[in-house]
Amino acid sequence: MWSSEHLDLDAYLSRLGYEGDRMPTLETLRALQRAHVLTVRWDTLDSFLYREVRLDVPSVQDKLVRRGRGGYCYEHVVLFAAALEKLGFRFTAVSGRVQLGADSTSPRPATHAMLIVDLDGTRWLSDVGFGDSPLEPIELVDGGRGGTDPWPYLLRWQDITHGSPGWAVHQRGGDPEGPEGWVVRQVFTETPQYPVDYAVGNHFVATHDRSPFVTRPYIQRRRTDRHDTLDALVWTTERPGRERVTRTVGPHEVPQLLDDVFGICTDPEEARLLVIRLRELDSARHRPGSTPR
Numbered sequence: 001m002w003s004s005e006h007l008d009l010d011a012y013l014s015r016l017g018y019e020g021d022r023m024p025t026l027e028t029l030r031a032l033q034r035a036h037v038l039t040v041r042w043d044t045l046d047s048f049l050y051r052e053v054r055l056d057v058p059s060v061q062d063k064l065v066r067r068g069r070g071g072y073c074y075e076h077v078v079l080f081a082a083a084l085e086k087l088g089f090r091f092t093a094v095s096g097r098v099q100l101g102a103d104s105t106s107p108r109p110a111t112h113a114m115l116i117v118d119l120d121g122t123r124w125l126s127d128v129g130f131g132d133s134p135l136e137p138i139e140l141v142d143g144g145r146g147g148t149d150p151w152p153y154l155l156r157w158q159d160i161t162h163g164s165p166g167w168a169v170h171q172r173g174g175d176p177e178g179p180e181g182w183v184v185r186q187v188f189t190e191t192p193q194y195p196v197d198y199a200v201g202n203h204f205v206a207t208h209d210r211s212p213f214v215t216r217p218y219i220q221r222r223r224t225d226r227h228d229t230l231d232a233l234v235w236t237t238e239r240p241g242r243e244r245v246t247r248t249v250g251p252h253e254v255p256q257l258l259d260d261v262f263g264i265c266t267d268p269e270e271a272r273l274l275v276i277r278l279r280e281l282d283s284a285r286h287r288p289g290s291t292p293r
Contacts, residue, residue: 004086006057024088041070042131042220044213053206073129077113096188131220160187251278
């Protein structure tokens with residue numbers, strides 16, 4: 001179903017630096033998720049520059065594995081699902097609604113891709129495509145938590161949309177030890193999704209005028225003790241237990257910043273086009289009377 005016959009598993013595992021066991025066990029799943037989240041980059045450059053993102057395994061593999069570029073959740077999950085399928089794991093793909101910054105009275109579309117992996121009767125949420133994804137799967141039970149991750153996550157069964165029950169992934173708001181408490185990161189149900197369902201959601205995210213991935217670039221890199229984001233021209237660095245550091249960069253600085261901080265190398269033509277588009281975006285935001293989308 002997930003076109004694993006088109007995946008070069010050895011090349012993918014080599015990209016992750018993974019040399020461990022290939023049996024479909026919880027230990028393997030944990031090691032693969034950690035390696036994937038820390039290694040495979042996350043960016044929305046293709047939707048911002050070209051309004052096209054391909055989800056077939058050969059294209060995703062070429063982009064994320066061979067060329068070392070980043071992608072967003074659909075690309076990450078298509079690649080990860082193909083690898084798990086080839087290794088013999090049993091799983092169900094699902095879709096979620098990102099809640100951070102959302103108006104609770106107006107649900108966002110379910111455009112976040114995740115997997116639920118079944119291992120010996122126990123189910124695990126594997127979310128590799130959020131950008132600052134958990135470093136390990138979370139057991140799909142009410143109260144499930146990410147174990148050793150320095151950024152804690154909590155899974156709850158609760159009302160998620162207008163009285164309908166489902167799963168909610170919570171993260172700490174601000175300082176994990178501070179008073180802010182937990183905030184809902186995304187919600188989802190266990191309704192199975194298939195590659196064709198992801199193709200529909202991906203088309204909206206990559207091409208629609210109201211998609212945030214079309215209106216500006218968004219880049220992320222997760223490390224064990226650091227999370228960097230670039231939202232248009234705003235670069236933010238967060239570390240557990242510390243205040244975030246935010247600075248604004250110029251359009252001409254972005255290609256080098258992508259290489260130095262995010263580990264994403266653009267070719268000369270792509271770098272040139274990116275700088276042009278960022279200058280247009282920056283100019284529009286500073287135009288008198290303009291209302292940024």
